[in-house]
Amino acid sequence: xSDHSPKDxxxxxxxxxxxxxxxxVIGRLMADTGxxxxxxxxQVRAMCKSNARPFEYAFLMDALKNEQAxxxxxxxxxxxxxxxxxxxxxxxxxxHIEFLKNMITGASRAEAAFLVIDANEGIxxxxxxxxxxxxxxxxxxxxxxxxxxxxxxxxxxxxxxxxQDYTAFLGRLGVEPTSFIPIxxxxxxxxxxxxxxxxxYTGHHVLAQVDDFNKSAEPTERPFRMPVQDIYKFTAEGDDxxxxxGSIDTGTVHIGDGVRFLPSGKTSKIKSIECFNADPMxxxxxxxxxxxxxxxxxxxxxxxxxxxxDEPPPQVSTRFKANLFWMxxxxxxxxxxxxxxxxxxxxxxxxxxxxxxxxxxxxSTATHKxxxxxxxxxxxxxxxxxxxxxxxxxxxxxTGRLVIVDNFEIAGAGIILESVSDDASxxxxxxSEREAAxxxxxxxxxxxxxxxxxxxxxxxxxxxxxxxxxxxxxxxEKKLFYRNxxxxxxxxxxxxxxxxxxxxxxREDIIRRLGELxxxxxxxxxxxxxxxxxxxxxxxxxxxxxxxxxxxxVVNVSDFAYESDxxxxxxxxxxxxxxxxxxxCDVLKKQQVMEYYL
Amino acid sequence: MSHTDHLDKLEATSIHILREAYREFxxxxxxxxxxxxxxxxxxxARKAFFxxxxxxxxxxxxxxKIPEMIEYRDKLALKWKLNMVYGxxxxxxxxxxxxxxxAINRIDCCKALKSEALKHTLSGEWTRFRMDHDxxxxxxxxxxxxxxxVIVGVRADExxxxxxxxxxxxxxxxxxxxxxxxxxxxxxQYKTDFAPGTHLRIHPLLDWTxxxxxxxxxxxxxxxxxxxxxxxxxxxxxxxxxxxxxxxxDSTATTTQDIIDELKSGKFANVxxxxxxAQDKEDGGGLETLRRDGYM
Numbered sequence: 001x002s003d004h005s006p007k008d009x010x011x012x013x014x015x016x017x018x019x020x021x022x023x024x025v026i027g028r029l030m031a032d033t034g035x036x037x038x039x040x041x042x043q044v045r046a047m048c049k050s051n052a053r054p055f056e057y058a059f060l061m062d063a064l065k066n067e068q069a070x071x072x073x074x075x076x077x078x079x080x081x082x083x084x085x086x087x088x089x090x091x092x093x094x095x096h097i098e099f100l101k102n103m104i105t106g107a108s109r110a111e112a113a114f115l116v117i118d119a120n121e122g123i124x125x126x127x128x129x130x131x132x133x134x135x136x137x138x139x140x141x142x143x144x145x146x147x148x149x150x151x152x153x154x155x156x157x158x159x160x161x162x163x164q165d166y167t168a169f170l171g172r173l174g175v176e177p178t179s180f181i182p183i184x185x186x187x188x189x190x191x192x193x194x195x196x197x198x199x200x201y202t203g204h205h206v207l208a209q210v211d212d213f214n215k216s217a218e219p220t221e222r223p224f225r226m227p228v229q230d231i232y233k234f235t236a237e238g239d240d241x242x243x244x245x246g247s248i249d250t251g252t253v254h255i256g257d258g259v260r261f262l263p264s265g266k267t268s269k270i271k272s273i274e275c276f277n278a279d280p281m282x283x284x285x286x287x288x289x290x291x292x293x294x295x296x297x298x299x300x301x302x303x304x305x306x307x308x309x310d311e312p313p314p315q316v317s318t319r320f321k322a323n324l325f326w327m328x329x330x331x332x333x334x335x336x337x338x339x340x341x342x343x344x345x346x347x348x349x350x351x352x353x354x355x356x357x358x359x360x361x362x363x364s365t366a367t368h369k370x371x372x373x374x375x376x377x378x379x380x381x382x383x384x385x386x387x388x389x390x391x392x393x394x395x396x397x398x399t400g401r402l403v404i405v406d407n408f409e410i411a412g413a414g415i416i417l418e419s420v421s422d423d424a425s426x427x428x429x430x431x432s433e434r435e436a437a438x439x440x441x442x443x444x445x446x447x448x449x450x451x452x453x454x455x456x457x458x459x460x461x462x463x464x465x466x467x468x469x470x471x472x473x474x475x476x477e478k479k480l481f482y483r484n485x486x487x488x489x490x491x492x493x494x495x496x497x498x499x500x501x502x503x504x505x506x507r508e509d510i511i512r513r514l515g516e517l518x519x520x521x522x523x524x525x526x527x528x529x530x531x532x533x534x535x536x537x538x539x540x541x542x543x544x545x546x547x548x549x550x551x552x553x554v555v556n557v558s559d560f561a562y563e564s565d566x567x568x569x570x571x572x573x574x575x576x577x578x579x580x581x582x583x584x585c586d587v588l589k590k591q592q593v594m595e596y597y598l
Numbered sequence: 599m600s601h602t603d604h605l606d607k608l609e610a611t612s613i614h615i616l617r618e619a620y621r622e623f624x625x626x627x628x629x630x631x632x633x634x635x636x637x638x639x640x641x642x643a644r645k646a647f648f649x650x651x652x653x654x655x656x657x658x659x660x661x662x663k664i665p666e667m668i669e670y671r672d673k674l675a676l677k678w679k680l681n682m683v684y685g686x687x688x689x690x691x692x693x694x695x696x697x698x699x700x701a702i703n704r705i706d707c708c709k710a711l712k713s714e715a716l717k718h719t720l721s722g723e724w725t726r727f728r729m730d731h732d733x734x735x736x737x738x739x740x741x742x743x744x745x746x747x748v749i750v751g752v753r754a755d756e757x758x759x760x761x762x763x764x765x766x767x768x769x770x771x772x773x774x775x776x777x778x779x780x781x782x783x784x785x786x787q788y789k790t791d792f793a794p795g796t797h798l799r800i801h802p803l804l805d806w807t808x809x810x811x812x813x814x815x816x817x818x819x820x821x822x823x824x825x826x827x828x829x830x831x832x833x834x835x836x837x838x839x840x841x842x843x844x845x846x847x848d849s850t851a852t853t854t855q856d857i858i859d860e861l862k863s864g865k866f867a868n869v870x871x872x873x874x875x876a877q878d879k880e881d882g883g884g885l886e887t888l889r890r891d892g893y894m
Contacts, residue, residue: 008604009604009607079755080755080807087604089805101781101782102780102782104782104784105764105780105782105783105784108783108784108785109784137784229614229617229618229621230617230620230621232647232648234647234648234650234652236650236679237679239648239649239650241648243648245617245646247610247613247614247786274648275645275648276644276645276648276649277644277645277818287606287607287610288606288610289609289610289611289613289614289617289646291648302621327782339791341787398785401785403784403785403787405791408789408791408792408793409781409789409791410781410782410783410784410787410789413782413784413785
């Protein structure tokens, strides 16, 4: 048997206002191209008969029982059909406003869209809203099907007036429609062959338009971007590879290329491209899920963006302006913490300013809104506590997109319009407010130092060996204490457990609280010792800022060198604990924390 | 210019989903039904994790599976060093409360031997059996922690209700699936945050068709059970289940290529895959009744 079947595949979404006939279009397309499994059509016809309902093609799509009961599409059904040219996945997106998040889910997977408008009812609210969503989701090819032409006697005049109005609407969004096709899905006009009823129309019928959509190429020509999804070190059976894994969004990378990880800024070179059951590769490109080993052992975290050193860099900032679409039941409020997911990065995020809110159906704008309500589209300023790497959606789409999680649910989806200078960061504002509001002790740091015979210090031990850190921290605490220093060791595991029982805390919250504790304990003149794992340079910077004006001493006992002047002392985890304690005391002496002593 | 063909794309998406699941869930398992789909899924895990399978595999052994399936399962488990776990509704089997025993109908039997067994194996309430690679046999698993993320090899083209699934699909404490209120998924971002007490099903193969599965098995040379091929009797299984409720189809396909030809333009081009599965027919319009109760 010879194989003429097509290799290419394309996803097409059908959107439009409720009851304008999306499911009927698909049902008809499936039936008329012979794409239904044997017996399916008969099964649905029989079911309609036994329920005393007239047969509708839409029932083919509405496969779920409760859907048929309500007569509307609740979720995104996918169906498959082939032409000689391609495999197609047709995504039937619900038109009812309540199910907009389902429509988004369906449409975001598509490369082209059909937007169905009822010729009789004309352009409705969701005709416009869906047009807006399709453009925001980044779908470039939109063909408008003016359906139910049979109900308007196949009137060219009616068709032309809808074409004119809707073209004007799309123009305001900067979208140029691929085509307008007058159809009757119910009667099968202009679906798989030219309509006899509408000789005045000479363009494509629906099936011809399907094959005429262009396949979007993998963006291999763009700068290389790979969000680091994870870092694997599976040790089973002597495997010693440390693999940076992720899916490549754009561009190409080769063995030997210099790469940079952002926001940390660390650099290395690609040593190998790892794969299982495939020929060895010397280059990797957009569309692949890959793994790399690097020339050097550098400490990078999942969530960073891997880019090539010789290509235009992405933005790195704590603030950016985005167009945000909100699907959450509860509105998005200002200065409340939500969770941001951008590429592989996860971060707390706050809404700090609303530039304006757009009514997606009318495209009119409301300013001075103080929250983003369900189904609003808002141009707004978002802020994350530490810098994050991204692109502007106008430059690289995939790394310019984000979602926001509220109460465990994806509640918002956005595209980044521009980076905003982060001079006025919330942390700085917060610290100056805190310092101003603090009723400070009337005993000065100098008086305390004279009485205790030492200065205060925040000593932070960083590294992944939990037992070693604890041993070192407690040994240091004891040595200082028995020499009459005010020292105190706090194990982070204890603190995190205590806080977790109250509420779900993220890493940033924990860092923040540790910094607050350090500020108070060092203010009381103590030497405060703590230890923590999985910390990066930016976390250390935040801790230093929170602890100011008092000093921090960071002791690195991890396997990784931090490229940072924030590190006060580097030890290895195999240094005997007593030697490590002495080394720390030496630094304290040099820094004159212990000038009265030893 | 694009060098990526359709199977490459499906593979890349599935790997992305598997890695996302592995990243986000501390207590994750993959269901392995021994059939072709979940075996492809297992293969994809080896791809995603570079030859390793860092996720336990769970098989629900209804006791009525075709014996060759179990042999094949244990052979691969040992060969690929899999963290293999199985669970069973021992009560129902002991008390002969099954369809083959004549006690209940097919649907109730599926509920008891599959859905119930799965629910309680995942929650850790019923005994789990784990492959001990030193002894090369199953021992009672001492770990009874509930699994909160379950990777399943369902495909959207199998039947109506599966076409409504998400890649990451939440289930509440009762394992219930709220079809009408599912989370949005876009731009490769999925629902990976969930309230205590709920759990997620993860479906990396959702966009694959039956044909894609076979094309991939051929491309990757994945070892699948011989039950899918005709071995001289003019019959083969197209979909694997329990022996009493699964009938082989008439087919002389002896190789993966034969099966691909059959699906593309031969006798099965327009016949539903699960046509040999009796419980579907008793469930009216599809598997929905069973699926709402936790059937995969």
